[in-house]
Amino acid sequence: MMLGMVFTEFLEMVEQRYSPELADQMLTETPLANNGAYTAVGYYPFEEMQALVATLARLTGSSVPMLIQVYGEHLFQRFVELYPQMLEHCHDAFSLLASVDGHVHQEVHKLYPQAQLPTFETTEHTEQRLVLIYRSSRGLADLAEGLIRGCIGHYGETIRIHREDLPASDGISATRFEMTRA
Incomplete structure (x- = not known):
């Protein structure tokens, strides 16, 4: 659901x-x-x-992927409008994106306890680079990419995104997002 x-x-x-x-x-x-x-x-x-x-x-x-990415960008802007308190602790795109699992999703669960959320594992976080592994049973990496692009746009940063789809495991899709500041 x-x-x-x-x-x-x-x-x-x-x-x-x-x-x-x-x-x-x-x-x-x-x-x-x-x-x-x-x-x-x-x-x-x-x-x-x-x-x-x-x-x-x-x-x-x-295309379906393009529509889902555009929707992800739209959805991020709506999150900013509806839940500004979720962004208060972040000063740039990397700090927000690295905190999705630890902070943002915890807040979402407070509002929507039954929500089935994907995971965003931070595997590298430096001033210049952020690497996230997105995992979901729904395979919505295009939505994740749109949300990431929306976040980057919100902070007005220039960040390159490299996306790599990883092998699925036990019905869970995985995608690696490597972001580098330009």
Whole structure:
């Protein structure tokens, strides 16, 4: 199951980036158990998000990975607006990204105890370099990359991202994000 906020924010992004009419068309053309009636605090099947993104890709001619990355950037900006207290302890992108598992996800669990979150393991953190290993049963590395890009943009930094998909293990996908300050 996936937190309803992920769905409501996705619909908001589609309305803002494209149009309310396209959002309605996407909902109408996607077979959904609840006809697209989502609440931010509810939980919904991950497969419905996959179906919505696939429909949006078909309607816009965009690729699914690109749409998910753009959504990740949008979602990061919404997190900044909705939960500014989660960023108070960070002074730059590396400090925030390195604290996702230790601080940010702890705060998310306080708000949404049933949330099933991915992990972000920090394997290297220096002034010039940050290496994170993203692991998830949902395989949403494109969303993670969008969130990372949104974070970098929020702090106005110039950071290069190298992404490497790693072998999956026990149904858990893994992706290595190596970030270097320019």
